[in-house]
Amino acid sequence: MLYLILLPLLISAVLIPLLGERKKLSWLISLSAAVISFLLSILFFILYFNKNILESYTWFSFSNFSFSLSFIGNNLTLFMALLVSFISIMVLMFAGFYMKEEKHARFYAEMSFFIFSMLGLVMSNSLLLFFIFWEFVGITSYLLIGFWYDRDGPAVSSKKALIITRIGDLAFLAALVIVFSTLKTFSISSILNSISSIPMTVLIILGSLFTIAGLSKAAQFPFYTWLIDAMEGPTPVSSLLHSATMVAAGAYLLVRLLPLISAAGLLNLIVVIGFITAFAAALLALKERHFKKILAYSTIESLAFMFLAVGTLNAGGAIFYLFTHAVFKSMLFFISGGLAIAFGTYDVYELSKKKLNGTWFTIPALIGFASISAIPPFMSFFAHSALTHNFNVSENIAFVFVAFLTALFSFRAFFIIFRSKTKKPLKKEFNLFFPIVILAIISTVGGVFLYFFKGIISIAYSFDIFSFIALVASLLGVFISYEFFYLRKKQQLSDKIKNIAEKIAGYGYEKFIIAIGNAISTFGFYVGSFDFMFSNAMSRMAESTFILSSKTREIENGDAFRYITAVIIGLVAVILIAVIFI
């Protein structure tokens, strides 16, 4: 019955384009579909609570192999479905505000399909089904990022997004093939049960492939570049992609396959990559001027946190942080979108001139940025405590630095944007205001969920000494940002920080990626010309034989005497051959 959750959105995805351009109707259809899905998710969550319901359908089968698609209903998957559908409702409401001027049909159809795929993804039990939805998510995100296809920016960045995530998709495909060849099943639960029967080398290859898939989807190092560029897309898309869906799918995959990854011995690698990504993202965010791109770097960092949790075998921490992050990040994106609609810019320094402090945006924004920096009493503080539960000392120390940098860049953005005060209140549109407020409330009081969460998935949290050191580091970061960017003291030092960040940005990773791309097409060009030559070589050979034979033509010049000579020569040759072979 779990497919019922998906059905409304699929229907809406098909229905909307068929109805054509109907202004608000498309929005209403997709929104109500999301609401129905949400309600169904609640229903199933209650029905299947603490159960493990498998629903399997055979897609096709051949001889003894059956390719089955199966959903699983348990606490984790249904909680994820709940989360995805909830965030989707919020995002769709926001879209009703943000996309007023755009063409509706295409947008909402793609959005519905995207949410449909994401809901399917979180509930799949069969890796095949997981992959199918994974691919759907990938291509729909491509279409959504490229929604404004006639602008040059989205055209490039959508392509980039799909190419980079496609690396992961194909790694997933390869892993899928290997899994099925070795175990003859796609079901995640049976795969996890029979890890011990997989040979070690295969296991390592499998684990690496899945990790690559997860990393590329979650925009982790070395695949993170696409996410920044993806900000070219419409803001509702960004918020949906960044919060509970697309990127989270990468982390979610590894969470589901955690035993396999750990059996393959890849956990340390994931932790290392997580830290590299977190540092790089935090530093890069420091120099960024574009509001959404700052948020994008923060997303990358948050995803890195989830990978850290995964890398320390802390699935519960990862999922809880995913939940937390989804809530505050989508809220921040709504704020950025609201500001952009109001002032027509995403540039933080431009926004700074608009005198925003004192508008109704300030408090939710503060909640959001404080959540990024994990400052109590907001939910993310508790999430961090769960996240770092399995950290060892060195990891904890590294995490303290990350926490400092995080607070620094997030409050930098906050202080720059909301620097000047104003008296003029901004208009409150329901579609914008309502989701922001709801999400802000959850972010604030959501810490209590941590206690309920134990009943849902196993989670452990602790407020040890390092939690407090990290908190202090964060507060220090907030203080320094306040000094530098709000009071604008020590301008030189802040410039220096900015320079360092820019140097890191200029270390050419981006260029390296582009260079690889160029190298491939140049290489392709040479292979192409080689192939052209190669194909023609045969006909050239044939031609040269014709030229040769046109020489032989001169033998026959119509001279009868020569003919007779030829006959005589032939005769002698014939006799000779006869005598030789006798």
Place this chain on the structure above:
Amino acid sequence: MINLILLLVVPAIGILFLILKKFYDKLPSSEIIVLSAMVVNAILFVLGLIFGFSGFNVNINPSISFSFSLQENFITIPFLLLAVTVPIGIFLFATKEIKQSKVIFYLFYLLVYVSVISVFVSSNLIVFFIFWEVAVLSLFFITGLWGDHEKGKRAAMKFLVFTQFGSLTLLAVFILLFLYTGSFNFSVIASKMSLLPSYIEYISFFLLLITVMIKMPIFPFHGWLLDSYYYSPSSGTMLLSSALSKLGGFAFILFGFGLFRNLLFDFRLPLIALGVFTAIYIAFTASGQKDLKKLLSYSSMFYMSLVFIGISSGISLAVAGSVLLMISHGFIITMLFGVSYILMQKTGTNETEKMGGLMSRMPLLSFFFIFGIFASLGVPGLSNFPGELLIFIGSYGVAGISLIAIFGIMLSTNYYLRVIKQSLFGQLKKTFAGLTDISKNELLFMVFLSFFILLLGLFPSLILNTLGGL
């Protein structure tokens, strides 16, 4: 029961009517004749699926075991599906494209149509070969007469000489089989394969490989591909890529997998390696193309090399995947070549760099273009995916190197997305401001093909269930 001969008779009547039309002008227009012949055939095919097909047999010359016999074999049905449906789509398209000597074109068109069907259903190897050659000849004339004015003839000649070599080697295989089994009848041969001395088996297998590698084509015998695909009229290119190249795969499965299975097992590693090499090589080649039609030609070859990998692995799972992929690729590549032709007509160029922003003027075309490209890239739910999956699963069990071909899909993603970006996305160029979207006929063509792409993508079991004999 539907007799298989009916599938041949109906188009033959169509051909007859086309010729009679010259003498009696009262007959309906030639388009209607051709279309109704093909539609009737499609209906017959559907009826056949429901009620089953029955064979047909007429002895012509027993001394050389030449009988006109038709019988379905273990892979006939999927290929028949391709052969009776895709030409209808292509025809909808060809009526617009072909401007001069239409009737003659239709004549050749029906010839290709009927001969491709006959190859799929014939159980006598002489009949098989006769129609195999008729298909080649008809396409030779289609390329030569309706293709590019300057280079069409040359390209056609190249095509003919190359594929003729392949046909001759196939003929040699048939004769060798006849020599040792005393029959040209497929089922008799299959039951007497043990009579072949092993060196004969080797010789025939390699000759067959040459045929297949030329027809599909596979490196290093693909020299004819670019010229003939590029300089053919687009409907000819569609026939070449959707029907003719499938003949190669069909022959490979029928004979390579059906008769020489032991040898296929012995040689599967080098063959898979060859397929993988071809896939990567051709994916790189395609990445280097700026011209859309050239790019599509190479990409068509890329998918055929995946098919080659699948069949060479000799696992029935992978072979079933190859069948699926071939059928689906037949639909997809037809659609893409159609789009490329329409773009060429509207913008006057084949180079995607010179297009730009066309999506705002032609949303429908863009939709189908993107749809086709995604289908081609193996997005699940569309028809290429199940085939690719089965091929990879099957061939991985034989040789892990087959997974390297996935890198080729990565490269295809790269060049396909580049094509979308350059042609559809971006700012509309001023010169294209007056463009209009596709006509109803073209829309029908696209919808027709999309229907099958979606159908086979969602329900691959439709085809897999008919492949029980593998």
Place this chain on the structure above:
Amino acid sequence: MEYLNPQYILFAGILLLILVDFLRHSLKSNKKAILHYLTAVFLGLALVFDVIYGNMNINLFSEVQYSQFVTGFMLFLSFFIYLFIISDKNEHSVAIDISYLSAVLGSTLVVLSSNLISMFISIEILSISTYALVYMYKSGNALEGAVKYLSTGVISMVILIFGISLIYAGAGTLSFSSLHVISYLPFIAGVAIVIAGLGFKSTLVPFHMWAPDTYEASKSSVTAFISSVSKAAGLIAMIRIFFFALPVSSLFVTALFLSIALITIFLSSFLASVQDRIKRILAYSSISQAGFAFISIAVLTTRGINAAVFYIFAFAVADAIVFLAYDMFENKKIIYKKESDSMTQVSRIGAAAFFIGILSLAGFPPTIGFFGKLLIFYALFSSGYFALVILTFFALLVSTFYYFNILSEMHIIDKIIKSKKQVPIKKEQRIKEVILIILTLFLFIGVIFA
């Protein structure tokens, strides 16, 4: 009944013609047409009696298993070629009729001869009559062609008789039934020399050089006769000697045959592909066809011989069609490859027949040319010549190339249906077209003889 064999009929025909012509001269009548019809009637009668009663069977001439079929198709082709000739407006002298009849008689006798001497005489009858036929229309360079034919022909005859004498010196007999292989050097040399002598009639390289010039110089309808019936006679003679008379297949014969055949096939294919004039291309193609028939004889097995006989039949029919059709075009001055475009303007049916004939020559199914090649490959394979077959593939590719070079210029099917303008068609052309249609039908139904 015993004497109702085609050979007697033909001989009677020749005598009757001479008589009637003499009478006509005495009566000062100018009606030659009746004589032409008489000739045709005799050819037709000969064909009918061949089918019913078979050939004559006396001392020096005896039947072997395939000879009735061979003489049958020879007479069949001769009959239609003759009909084609007389349907032309141009009147020709009665001498030509007589030469034609004796040429046909000669070629059937070659098939039947069971003794080297009778074979030599039959070939002489055939040759001398064809020299005359080539010079039938005293136009252009017919004289040159005839003289070349004559000069190389005479030399070949000398060679042949020399070879025969060497064989006699070795074996002491000339009768096929008592000949046998002995390893006596002059005998071996004699056998080789006989191959050379017969190679002249069958246009094998390097004894082929007269062929393109002569083919081109003579009228195409005559070329049709030379390249089909007369050439078939030469090849059948080869079979008769080397398969039935010298039944032990010895290495040297095979080596000789194979090398000659391969050289013939390859050289002629390449030479054909560089020609500009259609008729020369056809001439070389005809040489290469002989090469294929010869390669099949070379294996010296029953299969090979059967294949060769069928192949000879196949290419003889196709060559006859092609040259006859070309005769119609030649009258309209279509000489070069490039001009083949306008063939359809002359005669659409002619062009179609030409098209199908060339397909058959190129060995495309479903024509008998294909089945001929099929049988040849079958014969070669069953004797184990795998590499040889692959080698001939390349020659076949080259031949595909030049054949289709003509065809792709023709736009043939295009025009056959398209051209709606009705050119007034003369009655004689109708007859020609009917003849071509009948012959073309044989390209399809001929497979029953395989």
